[in-house]
Amino acid sequence: MTTSTLPSAWDSDGCLPAEPGRLDVPKQEIWHAYRDATALIEDTLDHQMQRAAGVPHLYYQLLVRLSRAPVRQLRMLDLAMDAKITRSRLTHAIGRLEKLGWVRRDPCRTDRRGRIAVLTDEGYAVLQRAAPGHVAALQHGIFDRLTPEQAAQFGELCRIIAQGLESDSGRAGLPWQR
Numbered sequence: 001m002t003t004s005t006l007p008s009a010w011d012s013d014g015c016l017p018a019e020p021g022r023l024d025v026p027k028q029e030i031w032h033a034y035r036d037a038t039a040l041i042e043d044t045l046d047h048q049m050q051r052a053a054g055v056p057h058l059y060y061q062l063l064v065r066l067s068r069a070p071v072r073q074l075r076m077l078d079l080a081m082d083a084k085i086t087r088s089r090l091t092h093a094i095g096r097l098e099k100l101g102w103v104r105r106d107p108c109r110t111d112r113r114g115r116i117a118v119l120t121d122e123g124y125a126v127l128q129r130a131a132p133g134h135v136a137a138l139q140h141g142i143f144d145r146l147t148p149e150q151a152a153q154f155g156e157l158c159r160i161i162a163q164g165l166e167s168d169s170g171r172a173g174l175p176w177q178r
Contacts, residue, residue, distance in 0.1 A: 040141075041141050041142060042057065044137055044141050045057040045134065045137055045138070045141070048133055048134065048137040049130065049133075049134065051133075052129070052130040052133045052134070053126055053129070053130045055096070055097075055100075058083070058085070058089075058093060059093055059096065059097055060127070060130060060134060061083060062079065062083060062090075062093055062094070062097065062103075062117075063097070063102065063103070063119060063123055063124075063126065063127045064127065065079060065082050065083060066079070066103065066117060066118070066119035066123070067119055067124060067127055069119075072118060072119040072124065073106070073116050073117060073118040073119065074116065074117055075108060075114055075115070075116055075117075076090060076091070076094070076105070076114065076115045076116070076117055077114070077176060079094075079117050080175070080176035081174075081176045084175055084176070085175050085176065086175045086176065086178050087176060087178070088178075089175075090176075094117050097123065100123075100126075101120060101122045101123070102119070102120055102122055102123030102126055103117055103118065103119055103120060103123055104117075104118050104120055105117055105118070106118055142154075
């Protein structure tokens, strides 16, 4: 007969029972794995982008979003929504990109208070030079580690989580509404 060394609150599988305010151990492990993976991939991408273009990964993502927009421009609020960041963080980032000459802000014709972020030709050229390294870092950091089926499942799970969080949040709960 073996004697369990688990604390009395743990069950025979080594899991804490679910309690209000506490995840059980399997959920804690999932959360920690997600947190660690996202922190490491974001750090990898940020480091790669600092070497390639001298800017954080977030700035590169803003350039990408502008490059995909009609005539390479978006209203600032729409860009904040697309990037899932606060308007304040976007304003700071766009200000820095403006100083580099990669983006400019134009007045919005339909709203005197609104501004339009426009990707400049210089910004587009930087994006084109930085893109191959970014793609290589994503390929190595994520897709080389997953089967095509796992990658598809991962994408679907991320969409489910993002859509759920967006629909659950009150109007002031989403970053671009703060």
